[in-house]
Amino acid sequence: MPETCDIEVVVFDVLGTMVDEPGGLRAAIRHAVPAADDAAVDQLLTVWQRHVAHEQHRIGKGSRAYAGSEVIDREAAHRVAGRAGLTDPAAIERLAGASRRLEPWNDSLAGLARLARRFPVLGLSNAGRATLLRLHAYAGLRWHQVLSAEEARAYKPAPEVYRLAVDAAGCPPGRVLMVAAHAWDLRGAQAVGMRTAYVRRPGGDPPKSSDTFDRRSDSLDELAAALEQA
Numbered sequence: 001m002p003e004t005c006d007i008e009v010v011v012f013d014v015l016g017t018m019v020d021e022p023g024g025l026r027a028a029i030r031h032a033v034p035a036a037d038d039a040a041v042d043q044l045l046t047v048w049q050r051h052v053a054h055e056q057h058r059i060g061k062g063s064r065a066y067a068g069s070e071v072i073d074r075e076a077a078h079r080v081a082g083r084a085g086l087t088d089p090a091a092i093e094r095l096a097g098a099s100r101r102l103e104p105w106n107d108s109l110a111g112l113a114r115l116a117r118r119f120p121v122l123g124l125s126n127a128g129r130a131t132l133l134r135l136h137a138y139a140g141l142r143w144h145q146v147l148s149a150e151e152a153r154a155y156k157p158a159p160e161v162y163r164l165a166v167d168a169a170g171c172p173p174g175r176v177l178m179v180a181a182h183a184w185d186l187r188g189a190q191a192v193g194m195r196t197a198y199v200r201r202p203g204g205d206p207p208k209s210s211d212t213f214d215r216r217s218d219s220l221d222e223l224a225a226a227l228e229q230a
Helices: 021-032 038-061 069-084 089-096 108-116 129-139 159-169 183-191 220-229
Strands: 009-012 121-125 145-148 176-180 195-199 215-217
Touching (some): 009 159, 021 069, 021 089, 069 129, 108 121, 121 129, 129 145, 145 159, 159 183, 176 220, 183 195, 195 220
Parallel strands (some): 176 195, 195 215
């Protein structure tokens, strides 16, 4: 694998990488629709995820004007409610804010703190600024800086989102390491010259055999140890 001894700044994806997005959404759906069994909850989760992915893709293609993550999440909540027969406005509104209440993975807080002792650490997320503010308070994530794709009015993997992190880092992209549980996210970072580290998470997007990421780890602890050795 390529060496990463020249890394100056570490950038983390947030949703799915630092917090359990699928598990948190599943819990929010179960709370909103308590009569749903596990299979029904999984189906409703798929409704949510497909809507978000589809709308972000439409925005990326230019077939929809930019809309923030809070708008798209609210649309997803209404789609789930329509499918589940949920009509309580308060329950739907709470469901729409599910992304603000996601639990960190077991190694996220310690791994982030460990890396922050050696590197400036940034969060870079498709979530909007208001969502990130509340999510980080809820999950206990502590950054030197956090950036929202909302600032670029685009969604990853659009290159302008990654350039937010490179500009904030103030160094060449080859000295900035993007950490994510989603191979598609890392490919987007590679396209602007960033270094890449895949961390395996349940529900993530694993690399293909053709992917050439700088690091592959099973946990943040493993990644932190490798970077410390480098």
